[in-house]
Amino acid sequence: MLWCYCVEHRHLPDRGLRPRISTFGKGIIMLAAKNNYNASIEEKSKLYPYFDIKLDSFCVQDADYRGDADATAEQQLQARTFTVEEKRYILQTMDLVRFTLNSPEFYDRLTNLSHTLNLTRTGSGELGSNYYGQAADLDRIMDMIKIGHYGLIIRKMADSSGAIARGDLGPFIYHDPIKIYNPDRRTRIHFPNHVKQTSRHQVNLGSTILHESMHNFGFTHDNTVPNSIPYGVQPVFEAVARQIYNGELRAQEYEAFKGYHEEKYSEWLLADTLALTARIASPDAQYDSHEYFESMGMIE
Numbered sequence: 134m135l136w137c138y139c140v141e142h143r144h145l146p147d148r149g150l151r152p153r154i155s156t157f158g159k160g161i162i163m164l165a166a167k168n169n170y171n172a173s174i175e176e177k178s179k180l181y182p183y184f185d186i187k188l189d190s191f192c193v194q195d196a197d198y199r200g201d202a203d204a205t206a207e208q209q210l211q212a213r214t215f216t217v218e219e220k221r222y223i224l225q226t227m228d229l230v231r232f233t234l235n236s237p238e239f240y241d242r243l244t245n246l247s248h249t250l251n252l253t254r255t256g257s258g259e260l261g262s263n264y265y266g267q268a269a270d271l272d273r274i275m276d277m278i279k280i281g282h283y284g285l286i287i288r289k290m291a292d293s294s295g296a297i298a299r300g301d302l303g304p305f306i307y308h309d310p311i312k313i314y315n316p317d318r319r320t321r322i323h324f325p326n327h328v329k330q331t332s333r334h335q336v337n338l339g340s341t342i343l344h345e346s347m348h349n350f351g352f353t354h355d356n357t358v359p360n361s362i363p364y365g366v367q368p369v370f371e372a373v374a375r376q377i378y379n380g381e382l383r384a385q386e387y388e389a390f391k392g393y394h395e396e397k398y399s400e401w402l403l404a405d406t407l408a409l410t411a412r413i414a415s416p417d418a419q420y421d422s423h424e425y426f427e428s429m430g431m432i433e
């Protein structure tokens with residue numbers, strides 16, 4: 134697994150948080166979007182087929198608050214709970230990630246970069262082999278994003294390193310990109326307890342999810358080779374996703390697509406997901422957080 138310390142770019146301009154659509158324009162969009170709100174999950178899947186990652190579950194694991202021995206009861210509770218609010222925000226962010234990766238603007242920007250993105254693992258397969266530091270074929274990267282399909286677990290866990298997130302490192306299948314389609318595979322993205330997802334800008338969180346997904350895809354980074362795949366795709370994503378988020382690009386389509394992951398994974402929004410103990414026994418179990426901690430005598 135790879136911890137990533139500097140994935141998030143915290144210097145997004147404030148304008149990202151302000152509506153950029155005129156009242157008149159907004160009305161048009163809402164009308165148009167309303168006509169598409171009835172689009173089914175299946176229809177949306179067909180319209181935006183790339184990066185069809187299946188969310189297997191949310192879980193909290195190893196949730197003891199080791200990062201701070203003086204953690205308050207409230208902090209400990211927060212560390213043990215993946216709240217509905219946090220889960221909903223991640224699902225909404227997944228909308229932005231999938232929609233952005235399906236846009237022709239993302240494809241154009243990625244495949245027309247003026248610099249190379251470089252591989253930091255060696256490997257070989259059906260399509261040949263590569264040497265350490267070799268420039269990647271960006272069309273092949275895009276192909277992997279298109280056909281990527283596997284089960285993903287979003288996990289919240291204890292960490293005191295200050296890392297933003299980490300992703301399980303997948304097999305290096307760059308030379309057999311079709312292998313990225315593997316419904317039987319399970320991989321994970323981990324968020325430290327102290328990261329409050331709902332306080333982060335959605336473009337940044339989406340960018341982090343994409344970075345960690347590139348680890349799931351089998352790509353790494355190190356301090357020697359510049360412009361790795363995980364870091365290199367982030368500014369491309371952010372440039373397009375920010376325009377989409379701000380309503381400057383494909384606003385009507387995006388409004389119509391929103392809600393895809395919330396509807397698809399609505400069962401995860403019925404209750405908070407809790408760690409039962411510091412060393413969790415059943416990471417995927419869902420319990421009502423207040424009742425559980427009340428029963429344990431941890432809250433009034």
Ligand SMILES: [Zn+2]
Nearest residue numbers: 135136137363
């Ligand atoms: Zn990383």
